[in-house]
Amino acid sequence: MANTAAVKKVKMKKSRQDWILDIIIYTLSVIILFATVYPFYYVFMLSFNEGMDASLGGIYWFPRKFTLTNYSKFFTDWKWVRGLGVSMARTVLGTALGVLFTTLVAYGISFKDLIGRKAYMTFIIICMYFSGGIIPYYTLLRELHLIDTFWVYVVPGMLNLFYITIGRTFFEGIPDSLRESAKIDGASELRIFARIIMPISKPFMATLALFVGVGHWNNWYDSTFFVKTKTLRTLPYLMMEIINQFQSTASDTVAAAHRSSGTTSLSVQLAAMVISVVPIIFIYPFLQKYFVTGMMVGAVKE
Numbered sequence: 157m158a159n160t161a162a163v164k165k166v167k168m169k170k171s172r173q174d175w176i177l178d179i180i181i182y183t184l185s186v187i188i189l190f191a192t193v194y195p196f197y198y199v200f201m202l203s204f205n206e207g208m209d210a211s212l213g214g215i216y217w218f219p220r221k222f223t224l225t226n227y228s229k230f231f232t233d234w235k236w237v238r239g240l241g242v243s244m245a246r247t248v249l250g251t252a253l254g255v256l257f258t259t260l261v262a263y264g265i266s267f268k269d270l271i272g273r274k275a276y277m278t279f280i281i282i283c284m285y286f287s288g289g290i291i292p293y294y295t296l297l298r299e300l301h302l303i304d305t306f307w308v309y310v311v312p313g314m315l316n317l318f319y320i321t322i323g324r325t326f327f328e329g330i331p332d333s334l335r336e337s338a339k340i341d342g343a344s345e346l347r348i349f350a351r352i353i354m355p356i357s358k359p360f361m362a363t364l365a366l367f368v369g370v371g372h373w374n375n376w377y378d379s380t381f382f383v384k385t386k387t388l389r390t391l392p393y394l395m396m397e398i399i400n401q402f403q404s405t406a407s408d409t410v411a412a413a414h415r416s417s418g419t420t421s422l423s424v425q426l427a428a429m430v431i432s433v434v435p436i437i438f439i440y441p442f443l444q445k446y447f448v449t450g451m452m453v454g455a456v457k458e
Contacts, residue, residue, distance in 0.1 A: 203430045207423030226427040239391040246309040251369040257314045262323025284317040308382045326360045
């Protein structure tokens with residue numbers, strides 16, 4: 157009873173200034189939320205509107221002429237479908253290999269008795285902060301015979317230097333007794349890593365997978381400079397290509413290209429944007445519980 161009375165007394169002490177401050181905070185929060193969510197809603201809404209009609213403007217909340225033609229145009233155009241397939245392939249393969257090799261190196265660097273450990277970390281930090289530039293990078297990829305191949309999307313991203321430093325801190329927090337007891341039972345280092353270290357490293361690996369996967373999914377840079385074959389173009393590159401095309405030509409000319417179907421290049425691109433966002437939206441909830449924990453990895457070191 158005494159605690160209840162104390163809580164009521166605290167609530168009654170809320171001054172007029174507190175109410176004003178709360179109103180300001182909630183108002184700003186609503187404005188920020190609206191400014192953040194509305195652009196996504198606007199793209200989603202326009203993707204269901206007829207392209208020719210959308211080019212006239214004046215649509216803000218609901219589709220004026222609802223249609224699924226933009227999505228049917230997307231899935232019947234092999235250029236878009238092929239780009240979607242290339243993006244999915246590079247994301248799945250690149251994320252799996254990126255998480256595996258980054259985790260392996262971070263786990264190895266975490267050994268305090270590793271010979272040359274400081275030299276390795278110094279080399280990693282220097283490479284993380286300093287880059288040779290686009291020309292040496294292109295030359296390296298050419299010498300590795302990666303230019304204009306699918307593997308140019310995967311191989312360069314198999315090792316993330318920033319996450320090596322984060323992972324090292326995480327693995328250093330794992331008790332050495334786990335490894336020592338497994339070694340006594342005759343387990344090899346790879347077996348220890350696969351059966352003991354990986355299961356207890358889910359927060360770090362899930363966070364790493366999310367960031368690496370999103371990076372692969374949204375990347376258009378490497379497709380622009382290192383790939384010439386049209387069948388290897390990714391979905392983000394195709395969307396950037398449409399944006400450049402739309403900005404460099406008149407709106408009525410772009411609209412006329414698809415006049416027979418009522419779609420425009422921009423309306424098909426809006427459908428592609430929605431399709432590209434859907435996988436991230438569906439995957440994130442499954443990784444959220446690990447993501448929240450993983451974001452704290454390396455933040456505090458005792």
